[in-house]
Amino acid sequence: MPERYVSGRVCLDLAAEPLDRPEALARFLRAGGLVPPAVPLRALDGRWLAPFRELRDCVAELVSAQIEGRPARPAALELLNALAAASAPPAPRALRTRSGLLVRTLSGEPDCRALLAAVARDAVDLLTDPAARALLRRCEGPGCRRCYLDTSRGRRRRWCSSGSCGNRARVARHRAAHPRPARHRR
DSSP states (O other): OOOOOOOSSHHHHHHTOOOOSHHHHHHHHHHTTSSOTTSOOTTOSGGGHHHHHHHHHHHHHHHHHHHHTOOOOHHHHHHHHHHHTSOOOOOEEEEEOTTSOEEEEESSOOOHHHHHHHHHHHHHHHHHOHHHHTTEEEOOSTTOOOEEEOOSGGGOOOOSOIIIIIHHHHHHHHHHHSOOOOOOOO
């Protein structure tokens, strides 16, 4: 299984998701902790993709504008605020399993609008928190546009993922320092 991209915020994770199929959206919602594994998502279908892509693009634009020190389109901020104003997902509950362990569940099945609101609220929290905004970075990997919160010691993190973009950069640096001799054709 490939290394999971870790941004530090669910809204930044959404901004990096392709969201090409309902299954990909379900994985994102579960991996981001928005929907516990045992909670069914029976209503999730292809109709959920367009609003989540719209929020994804909105968050990406607002975060990029913040990093680049420029204003974002007013329409992006309006959309974010409108989505954040929707009702939140059902309340979390602790449920005792047969073995006696407590697991997290929800008091009901969340709908698309409520999950959009949860991600939009995370983006509002991020973009209005000066300390969090100061940690926003863009990956230095060639062609990578992912953003993350740099919580590393010394604030020297350069890549969205050490296992993907970081590894590619290290391999490229090694190859540049140790070029292979050209093979002779016979």
